[in-house]
Amino acid sequence: MRQLTYAQAIREAHSQLLAADPRVFVIGQGLWSPWYAGGSLEDLDREYGRTRILDSPVSENAVTGMAVGAALEGMRPIVFHPRLDFLLLAMDPVINQAANWSYLFAGQGNVPLVIRAVINRGAEQGAQHSQALHSMFMHVPGLKTVMPATPADAKGLLLAAVDDPNPVLYIDDRWLYGVTGDVPEEAYRVPIGEAAVRRMGSDVTIVGISWMAAKALEAAEALAAQGIDAEVIDLRSLKPWDQSRVLESARKTGHVIVADPGWRTAGASAEIAATIAAEAFHDLEAPVERVALPDTPAPTSRVEEQAYYPRPSVIVLAVQRALGHRKLGGACA
Amino acid sequence: MSTTSATLSKLSTGSAESGLAEGWLLGRWKTMLRIRRAEEAIAHMVENGEARCPCHLSIGQEAIAAGVCAALDASDTIWGGHRSHGHYLAKGGSLEGLFAEVLGRNTGCAGGRGGSMHLSAIQHGVPGTVPIVAGTIPLAAGAALAYKMRSERRVAVAFFGDGALEEGSVHETLNLAALYRLPMVFVCENNLYASHLHWSERRLKDNLDQAGAFHSVPGTRVDGNDVEGVYDAARLAVMRARTGAGPSFLECRTFRWRGHVGASSDEDVGVRRGGELAEWLLRDPLARTEDRLTTDLARHLERHRAAVDEEIRLALESARTGPEPDPERLWSFVCAS
Numbered sequence: 001m002r003q004l005t006y007a008q009a010i011r012e013a014h015s016q017l018l019a020a021d022p023r024v025f026v027i028g029q030g031l032w033s034p035w036y037a038g039g040s041l042e043d044l045d046r047e048y049g050r051t052r053i054l055d056s057p058v059s060e061n062a063v064t065g066m067a068v069g070a071a072l073e074g075m076r077p078i079v080f081h082p083r084l085d086f087l088l089l090a091m092d093p094v095i096n097q098a099a100n101w102s103y104l105f106a107g108q109g110n111v112p113l114v115i116r117a118v119i120n121r122g123a124e125q126g127a128q129h130s131q132a133l134h135s136m137f138m139h140v141p142g143l144k145t146v147m148p149a150t151p152a153d154a155k156g157l158l159l160a161a162v163d164d165p166n167p168v169l170y171i172d173d174r175w176l177y178g179v180t181g182d183v184p185e186e187a188y189r190v191p192i193g194e195a196a197v198r199r200m201g202s203d204v205t206i207v208g209i210s211w212m213a214a215k216a217l218e219a220a221e222a223l224a225a226q227g228i229d230a231e232v233i234d235l236r237s238l239k240p241w242d243q244s245r246v247l248e249s250a251r252k253t254g255h256v257i258v259a260d261p262g263w264r265t266a267g268a269s270a271e272i273a274a275t276i277a278a279e280a281f282h283d284l285e286a287p288v289e290r291v292a293l294p295d296t297p298a299p300t301s302r303v304e305e306q307a308y309y310p311r312p313s314v315i316v317l318a319v320q321r322a323l324g325h326r327k328l329g330g331a332c333a
Numbered sequence: 334m335s336t337t338s339a340t341l342s343k344l345s346t347g348s349a350e351s352g353l354a355e356g357w358l359l360g361r362w363k364t365m366l367r368i369r370r371a372e373e374a375i376a377h378m379v380e381n382g383e384a385r386c387p388c389h390l391s392i393g394q395e396a397i398a399a400g401v402c403a404a405l406d407a408s409d410t411i412w413g414g415h416r417s418h419g420h421y422l423a424k425g426g427s428l429e430g431l432f433a434e435v436l437g438r439n440t441g442c443a444g445g446r447g448g449s450m451h452l453s454a455i456q457h458g459v460p461g462t463v464p465i466v467a468g469t470i471p472l473a474a475g476a477a478l479a480y481k482m483r484s485e486r487r488v489a490v491a492f493f494g495d496g497a498l499e500e501g502s503v504h505e506t507l508n509l510a511a512l513y514r515l516p517m518v519f520v521c522e523n524n525l526y527a528s529h530l531h532w533s534e535r536r537l538k539d540n541l542d543q544a545g546a547f548h549s550v551p552g553t554r555v556d557g558n559d560v561e562g563v564y565d566a567a568r569l570a571v572m573r574a575r576t577g578a579g580p581s582f583l584e585c586r587t588f589r590w591r592g593h594v595g596a597s598s599d600e601d602v603g604v605r606r607g608g609e610l611a612e613w614l615l616r617d618p619l620a621r622t623e624d625r626l627t628t629d630l631a632r633h634l635e636r637h638r639a640a641v642d643e644e645i646r647l648a649l650e651s652a653r654t655g656p657e658p659d660p661e662r663l664w665s666f667v668c669a670s
Binding site: 051059062066072092103108110142 | 460468474478
């Protein structure tokens with residue numbers, strides 16, 4: 001099959017959406033710049049015109065609010081934030097307005113909006129250009145959140161997000177932009193809320209989110225060399241998340257590691273671990289292990305960055321810890 | 334097009350020269366009266382405990398809603414805030430839908446989900462009102478962008494109070510609306526107070542009419558208690574928007590007779606507005622309109638009052654009998670399907 005990079009897949013999704021539906025437009029910062037969005041929007045303005053690809057002033061709050069209003073009036077906007085950190089300036093339109101709207105008016109009016117934000121960290125950019133804040137948004141009812149980890153999902157989830165009648169936060173990761181993979185040419189949808197099993201295994205389940213799903217696969221290869229057969233699940237959607245697929249795997253292996261590119265406290269990994277503990281308690285042979293960022297802002301220097309971001313070896317250690325636990329028999333309690 | 338704030342100002346003073354038919358004026362008076370009476374009924378229900386949600390009344394400010402909405406087409410949209418009973422009614426929202434919503438009934442205009450601060454009448458161009466100060470101003474701009482992209486000759490109006498000018502998103506939106514030449518009108522209802530704070534406690538200069546100028550949005554100051562003056566200014570701003578010339582900003586000066594929220598005047602919570610209120614009661618938009626009606630039309634005002642009172646009575650009666658939401662419904666409409 002044809003191979004595309006993750007960035008090319010995002011661009012192709014935009015192009016197919018813009019070609020197919022006159023209601024779709026893109027608004028946000030850096031859209032006319034060749035480098036701002038890492039090639040993921042390159043030349044879309046030339047192809048579809050600058051009245052549909054609006055490179056906006058630096059007004060995250062009002063620009064996002066405008067996208068909400070346009071969605072309420074029947075358009076299908078994609079509002080772009082080149083860094084997830086910048087989306088923090090637009091919390092009112094995202095949470096107070098878009099996420100609540102359908103509920104507040106008892107289903108009269110809905111917000112078919114895609115909010116695209118990029119986790120764009122590393123390279124000594126420091127604490128305000130690095131944050132992975134997906135867990136904050138996962139908390140909010142009425143807002144869907146997806147985080148593709150492969151080129152195919154980067155395309156299919158964007159198409160699904162624009163189809164969805166609800167606000168969908170689409171978070172892509174700049175560290176994945178160069179990753180290549182099979183991407184079908186036609187316009188296809190990856191259902192929101194469905195996880196993907198990237199590797200079947202029987203000893204341990206690793207649930208990975210976004211970048212950490214990619215790292216989980218690398219960890220699984222290292223574990224295979226040690227004779228440990230890991231199942232890797234790429235969560236893909238954070239809200240709703242695929243509880244049945246994760247629980248099914250947890251029940252099968254009895255050992256689960258959740259690998260999250262965000263912080264540990266009250267993070268996505270906490271929600272997933274708590275659900276597994278509640279729903280699959282009797283099938284677990286060890287506590288659910290979490291691999292997440294330390295609860296500190298992102299450092300700047302290269303040396304500290306290397307210590308901050310978990311590598312596959314950290315996942316391997318977590319697996320070894322989990323497998324080191326012996327199953328507690330009921331009689332011992 | 335080079336319509337400037339000067340042009341707008343000049344023309345917006347023209348109530349005397351506008352030559353509006355008296356029948357038109359009577360119609361606006363009735364719109365204002367319906368708002369006045371509806372809000373008095375709500376105030377009564379707040380006092381007797383029947384209405385429990387926070388109710389922000391616009392009694393005394395009715396001419397702005399009535400004047401602006403008279404300048405709009407049915408397909409135009411208005412976007413409001415926490416004090417939007419008047420906007421909703423002036424744009425065509427039903428009395429029963431309002432009362433039932435305030436009472437939290439299923440039959441309310443937001444299905445009993447919103448209460449007084451969340452009113453909706455989509456078929457009349459009221460997508461939704463929300464109580465986050467300035468919250469709907471960017472949304473109105475987005476609606477205007479949608480109309481422009483689809484080449485529809487529709488206009489979006491954002492209603493907001495003077496307090497909203499203290500929010501950054503207003504200034505962001507003013508710039509965006511000018512930059513994209515959006516078919517939009519910013520209507521600032523300056524009632525001099527944001528909650529309990531007088532404008533002079535929040536700002537050094539009384540110059541809100543200039544808020545748009547820095548962003549190339551022409552602005553004008555209007556007597557917000559003069560329904561004809563408001564209409565004249567709104568009509569020009571709407572025309573400017575509809576003909577593709579871009580947004581305008583109207584500062585409508587007014588005063589709310591009641592307190593920030595609820596039925597009282599706020600004197601009871603230590604907000605001393607009594608002197609100002611006495612002055613503003615003399616500028617009652619309803620009384621001023623009555624003074625302009627000829628004796629011929631004025632003769633029938635009592636009959637119109639009785640008709641409005643009867644309409645209110647029936648709407649209240651109907652709203653009170655509406656069913657309360659079934660708690661089973663708690664999970665519905667979180668997401669659209």
